[in-house]
Amino acid sequence: MNDYVIEMKNITKVFPGIIANDNINLQLKKGEIHALLGENGAGKSTLMSVLFGLYQPEAGEIYKNGEIVDINGPNDANKLGIGMVHQHFKLVEVFSVIDNIILGAETTKMGFIRKKEAREKVKELIEKYQLEVDIDALVEDISVGMQQKVEILKMLYRNNEILIFDEPTAVLTPQEIDKLMESMRGFKKEEKSILFITHKLNEIMAVADRCTVLRKGKCVGTVAIKNTTKEELSEMMVGRKVTFAVEKKEATIGKPILKVENLTVTSKKHKNNAVKNITFTVNAGEIVCLAGIEGNGQTEFVHALTGLEQVTSGKIKLNNIDITDASIRKRSKLGLSHIPEDRHKHGLILDFSLEQNLILQRYWEPQYHNYGFINKKAVREYSEKLIKKYDIRTGQGSVTVARSISGGNQQKTIIAREIDRNPDLLVAFQPTRGLDIGAIEYIHKQLVAQRDEGKAVLLVSLELDEVMNVSDRILVMYEGEIVGELDPKKTTMQELGLYMAGAKRDKEKISNE
């Protein structure tokens, strides 16, 4: 029994209308990387929250080194050497990196913080594990990848032995993911134990020793990675066979829907141009993918396209109507749908119910109100229809508060709302970020279905797999410019990677400058 640093026995956790964890067992060996695999809503995060003391289980026990322990909150967990990197980071944005790391574990002398010692310790850790961060920068000024390093340093600073990572790669670029994997192997060498929540099979195959699979709150089983395959894992996770390739017919390209002409957008953050003089067209019946590493102007471009930010110069035309200065509502009426990058910031009103969120883009349409009074019956009917059609799973149906819905179903809610408006142009920014295979497969199918119906789809993605599999045409964005136009059938991932890293660019694009 003492083989295991952590043993969770028969954990059961119930939420309104949902049993999130149903009698789950999990054993973590010392010095192993243990992956926790499951679809969105399978109960992975809940289980880890139980281990970290954020939730109290209705039943079950937790053992550390064979001894029963009582974890009533993150502080208890910390004392036991358990640290966690959350999916949404818990950092103080206006504090510096070093302040964030020592927050809550400050070494003090007579009430004064002894920063010098802390600095040295942090610097040592940075060197030892090669987690380069500028420790004096403010957290709000550093990239998401850097912020994650800060979270990791926080755990290391507290000498945690058991490290929990909640979907750490969801927000990282491919290069950053490789580095993270390396760090994890480093921790393993140091005899630290890692629990790694994910639904990306490649990462599990690359780094994990064992893997526990959860499905719909139940434990499906634990397997050693040596003795398994990707296909077997995905079948365990989803409960059926999954196809990795996206099935699609040849695209039938129609008339141009979106025309972007010499568009320049100023960045709010850096005051220089984030989008520099870009020109392209998206036609009906094709999926155009805007590929690129995060922070190369994609966000600013999509904000300008959808009306969230103002354009500095250039023109945007939708169906040959100039929408450069049109209001957001007008753009949406003209047939533009937008699946936003940040589903919590823009996509949903978390304190509204599911049905209130589903009518967010059409509450003003005549069938949903009578003289300004919301037609409750019509709204409910519409919401029930979408829930059924798009298979949105929640505890209490239409009246569930959006905040309590799992990430994948939140995303499905947004997609249902945006696709059901029957747009001419669908802009999807990282629509599969942080989702599991089943949900990704579903969303890709929806995008292809939109294309086959003759809609124009503009997909912004950071994931090479997605770019290669889904798109009909690839535009690579680098430092605010479109540096290449590629055909996914004729190019390779390596070539695409070179374009994304700025090492290669099309000749004609250079002559345009």
Next chain:
Amino acid sequence: MNKVKEHFKRLLSNIGKWFKSLFVRVEDNDAKLLTLYKKPQTKSILSSLISIFIGILLGGIILYIMALASSGISLKAAWDGFRLIFIGVFNTGRNAQGKLTFGFNGTNIGNVFFRATPIILTGLSVAVAFKTGLFNIGAPGQYLLGTATTYIVALSIPTAVVPAWIVWTLAFLAGILGGALWGVIPGLFKSLLNINEVITCIMTNWIAANLVTALFDNNTGVYKHLLDPSPTKNFAYLYKTTYNGVATSKMGLDKLFPGSQVNGGIIIAIVIAVLIYIILNKTTFGYQLKACGYNRHAAKYAGINEKINIVYSMAIAGGLAGAGAALYYLSGNTEFYWSTYQALPTTGFNGIPVALLAYNNPIGVIFSGVFMSYLNVAGLQLKNLTPFNEFITDIIIASIVYLSAFSLAVKDILTGKFFKKRGHIVKIEEEKAVSLKTNENTKDKEVIG
């Protein structure tokens, strides 16, 4: 005859069944009272009531400490005082033996409603702003400006020419407009320049305080002709609106509560509260306002003009505070002391606890507003009938209000969020699982996994 008997019997047995179903599980339905208890709304109301109760108990303890500490006050007086806080409104004075007597006291009850009128409206003002993500601490200024515009219109249009009810209506609207204008100013600053509304609200409060003083100053004010020169008033007060024959209709309430100052204002206030409830919860306009309040970015993304909605929200909040002022001063039995530059009207600030106590629910504000004014009247009883002076009364009222604001904590206790389960092995009970289903205690937690 038999038929009637039969009918009667059936009726009785039905009533009996209904009562039974309240307490006992019938077929698949839980006992009705239990179902009612499990509703989140019930918990909100219950927690407010419990914290009020605790607050009053604390008030009683303070009374006893005061009595013990000062030689002039006997313990009996403290006991009297305690009873007065609890049911002072039903006090009918002291009998020949000097004992407190209780019964229906129309004057007190009527006065509770009269004083509740403006507090309900300032409470609504704060609640509407809260619902839309804004903290309207500018209610006192809006209230003051509403007072000024109401008086100016009510006293300037001669009722000899224009019928009194029209003047009343105009004055009421002027009050709303004055308040709304004062609410719009911080709203504009917030929406156009993103300046925190708390700062601008505090500034508009003091601007209002000085502006109103300047308008009615007995030497230089533009409206100094509206001051009452009679020797007892000595230019310190404005004329009552009755001077021009303008006063809110009693709507028969004076017959219900004889001897009190109550008038139709309370009915208007309740109607406004219901209207606000409908606007916020049943209309697309309310949907927009709340969308902006809960998540500005998502509202903007959905094509809602979040800037104009901030202004609308502050205009409504200001208008409500102004309406409160208009109803209070149009009653005909209130007087306005024009020199306001040193202190802001407490009615405005009292809107904040009233709104919080009601969880910003417009219907709830009616009850919490009545409760605040109930405490006021009980305080007056305390001052008149016991040796406690008015300052002690104020301390006690303050502590009750303070404790009442703990209703959120009490709610957490009721929903089981406050005490986390301790111990290693907690057997899952069937009943727990059922009650968890109806709880909304995971509202602010995410279930991702």
